[in-house]
Amino acid sequence: MNKWHRIKKTDLQKYVSRLAEKWEVWVPRRVDEKWEFGIYDGAQGLDLPESIIDVSLKNLFFPKRRAIATYDENSKWSMQPVDPEQRPRIVMGLHPCDAAGIEYMDRVFLQSEHKDVMYKKERERTVLVGMLCSEMGDGCHCTDRGLTPHSTSSMDVAFVSEGGWYYFKSLTDKGKRIMESKYLKETDESPTAKEWPAGKYASASPEEFMEMYDDSIWHELSDICLTCGICTYACPTCVCFLVTDEKFKGKGERVTVWDSCQLQSYSRMAGGQNTRKTPASRVRNRTLDKFAYSHLRYGRISCTGCGRCVMVCPLKRSFPQLGARLSERIREKKKKRTKVRAESKED
Amino acid sequence: MKALRKKIRELFEKGEVDAVLGYREDPASGEVKAAVFKKDETLDDMVFDGRCIQNLVNYLPTLVARYRKVGVVLKGCDGRSLVTQLVEHRINKSQIIALGVGCEGVEIDGKEAEKCYDCATHMSPIADHEFGEKGEKREPAFAGVEEIEKMSPVERWKFFADYFAKCERCYACRQICPSCYCEICIADQQEPKWIEPSAKLSANTMWHLIRAYHLAGRCADCGECERVCPQDIPLRLLNNALEEAVHEMFGVRPGTVPEEVPPLVVLNKDDPDRILEGKNE
Ligand code: SF4
Ligand code: SF4
Ligand code: SF4
Ligand code: SF4
Ligand code: SF4
Numbered sequence: 001m002n003k004w005h006r007i008k009k010t011d012l013q014k015y016v017s018r019l020a021e022k023w024e025v026w027v028p029r030r031v032d033e034k035w036e037f038g039i040y041d042g043a044q045g046l047d048l049p050e051s052i053i054d055v056s057l058k059n060l061f062f063p064k065r066r067a068i069a070t071y072d073e074n075s076k077w078s079m080q081p082v083d084p085e086q087r088p089r090i091v092m093g094l095h096p097c098d099a100a101g102i103e104y105m106d107r108v109f110l111q112s113e114h115k116d117v118m119y120k121k122e123r124e125r126t127v128l129v130g131m132l133c134s135e136m137g138d139g140c141h142c143t144d145r146g147l148t149p150h151s152t153s154s155m156d157v158a159f160v161s162e163g164g165w166y167y168f169k170s171l172t173d174k175g176k177r178i179m180e181s182k183y184l185k186e187t188d189e190s191p192t193a194k195e196w197p198a199g200k201y202a203s204a205s206p207e208e209f210m211e212m213y214d215d216s217i218w219h220e221l222s223d224i225c226l227t228c229g230i231c232t233y234a235c236p237t238c239v240c241f242l243v244t245d246e247k248f249k250g251k252g253e254r255v256t257v258w259d260s261c262q263l264q265s266y267s268r269m270a271g272g273q274n275t276r277k278t279p280a281s282r283v284r285n286r287t288l289d290k291f292a293y294s295h296l297r298y299g300r301i302s303c304t305g306c307g308r309c310v311m312v313c314p315l316k317r318s319f320p321q322l323g324a325r326l327s328e329r330i331r332e333k334k335k336k337r338t339k340v341r342a343e344s345k346e347d
Numbered sequence: 348m349k350a351l352r353k354k355i356r357e358l359f360e361k362g363e364v365d366a367v368l369g370y371r372e373d374p375a376s377g378e379v380k381a382a383v384f385k386k387d388e389t390l391d392d393m394v395f396d397g398r399c400i401q402n403l404v405n406y407l408p409t410l411v412a413r414y415r416k417v418g419v420v421l422k423g424c425d426g427r428s429l430v431t432q433l434v435e436h437r438i439n440k441s442q443i444i445a446l447g448v449g450c451e452g453v454e455i456d457g458k459e460a461e462k463c464y465d466c467a468t469h470m471s472p473i474a475d476h477e478f479g480e481k482g483e484k485r486e487p488a489f490a491g492v493e494e495i496e497k498m499s500p501v502e503r504w505k506f507f508a509d510y511f512a513k514c515e516r517c518y519a520c521r522q523i524c525p526s527c528y529c530e531i532c533i534a535d536q537q538e539p540k541w542i543e544p545s546a547k548l549s550a551n552t553m554w555h556l557i558r559a560y561h562l563a564g565r566c567a568d569c570g571e572c573e574r575v576c577p578q579d580i581p582l583r584l585l586n587n588a589l590e591e592a593v594h595e596m597f598g599v600r601p602g603t604v605p606e607e608v609p610p611l612v613v614l615n616k617d618d619p620d621r622i623l624e625g626k627n628e
Contacts, residue, residue, distance in 0.1 A: 224406075
């Protein structure tokens with residue numbers, strides 16, 4: 001059992017600066033009013049938000065745009081794979097819902113049939129130093145999605161703020177490597193365990209969600225949705241991409257670019273057919289992908305309850321409320337069915 | 348508001364509309380959102396005030412496919428928007444009852460929306476029934492465009508490039524725009540790939556310039572694209588600059604005059620540009 005270590009809050013920046021001599025260190029930074037991850041450079045200081053960071057760190061492992069190969073049309077057989085970045089790095093200050101997002105991406109990109117080499121390298125070079133949340137943000141609903149603000153899945157090191165200290169604990173061998181520092185001192189004390197409020201949104205099971213596939217409710221649920229792509233880009237577990245070539249004067253790159261099932265172009269096929277023509281069918285895809293398909297294919301639902309999709313939605317559509325409404329409909333239907341069954345027994 | 352509700356009830360009773368598209372205040376959350384009201388449904392939570400920011404015209408094409416006749420509550424800018432849809436034959440006027448309401452401006456995050464400073468008409472230019480103050484028609488000032496025009500080309504490029512670089516290509520701007528309704532948007536075409544799908548400066552710039560051109564003389568300045576952009580890109584600047592250009596050249600302001608056809612979709616044999624004769628002078 002690894003012991004807790006602690007560091008004075010006032011020493012944290014010194015510790016991180018030391019790490020940054022050898023590692024590429026990523027920390028939350030404020031850019032235009034929003035918190036997002038950026039490379040630590042010392043000049044900006046260090047400030048770690050105690051709850052949700054506006055922009056998820058998906059981009060660090062599965063970038064918006066990623067070149068996977070280059071080619072030159074003037075010379076034959078010139079397709080060259082792009083060498084992934086190898087420099088070891090630390091990502092510090094991510095929260096449990098983001099770590100859970102990485103756990104899900106691992107299942108998709110590493111543990112399924114098709115392995116993603118680029119993703120694998122990004123994961124291998126990274127030590128995840130997760131910060132347990134001290135409070136829940138307004139949109140946070142991790143407790144509805146099988147997590148708590150203190151979940152540690154996927155983290156190599158976990159730390160938590162308490163009083164004038166940060167308490168650190170390494171959880172993997174990878175994590176141990178960054179714990180050797182004069183600033184971090186072993187302690188017998190441990191941070192107080194917290195109780196978290198129970199979830200707010202009742203949720204049905206993946207199997208029950210699947211039964212809603214042909215329900216008419218999707219039209220109601222997609223009524224005002226713009227079917228733009230921003231909720232899926234913001235989501236730590238939306239992993240769809242398209243592959244395309246981008247070239248200039250004969251020299252080209254093969255790239256992967258984020259795609260979104262909410263866009264009408266997503267399901268357009270050769271010949272012009274589109275299997276998800278209506279907004280309802282696209283909203284259904286996203287919803288079931290989060291609550292059912294993910295579970296059936298990768299063994300866990302993919303919503304981690306971070307609430308970012310609501311934060312970014314131009315219409316402030318609430319995805320957790322949508323899930324709850326759907327679950328309610330499932331219950332209504334069930335009740336009706338049991339009633340019918342009971343009545344037919346009486347007959 | 349009373350008069351509006353009364354009229355709507357009357358329209359329902361006479362069977363002149365099957366549904367009315369308006370704004371509803373959610374009693375629980377206090378949020379104001381677009382809503383479809385039907386006969387025998389309460390109109391008590393229907394509202395019209397500074398919170399009614401959304402342009403409802405974007406929903407009309409779906410609604411007219413579902414209902415025989417639809418009433419729609421319109422601010423001035425939304426009315427302009429409706430005109431653009433009618434002259435492009437996307438919607439047929441015979442299916443619409445336009446309910447124009449005098450608009451005193453709407454608010455975004457507690458501040459008057461910028462588009463309202465440039466409002467060309469507070470009352471819908473097309474209305475079967477009018478409510479409230481009609482207000483004056485006026486020429487928009489487009490102070491933002493003026494600022495840009497003062498900049499040198501290099502400064503201008505820097506100004507826009509900083510914004511374009513941030514675009515996520517989520518297409519919320521396109522999705523909310525009543526005038527962006529191509530079956531297959533140029534940004535989605537793969538062969539030829541006019542615009543690369545990745546969110547990088549060069550491709551984003553293409554996306555924004557092409558979108559702006561496609562809306563020249565058609566954008567009603569409802570401001571919705573700018574409002575919904577999650578990256579706060581000042582999209583109105585582009586549209587407004589082109590609105591000004593079209594106004595200068597053809598004397599037309601989109602949507603302000605019912606039945607006025609957008610100048611860039613008409614063929615006119617007196618066009619000073621001789622391109623139609625194969626001479627590009
Ligand atoms: S959703 Fe939970 S884990 Fe994520 S930031 Fe909020 S409290 Fe922390
Ligand atoms: S961000 Fe909002 S409007 Fe856009 S697709 Fe998602 S839920 Fe719909
Ligand atoms: S669906 Fe929404 S709340 Fe769930 S993980 Fe994605 S962004 Fe977060
Ligand atoms: S809404 Fe904003 S971020 Fe999204 S595509 Fe349009 S300009 Fe880009
Ligand atoms: S371009 Fe923007 S302002 Fe113009 S009509 Fe479309 S959404 Fe409205």
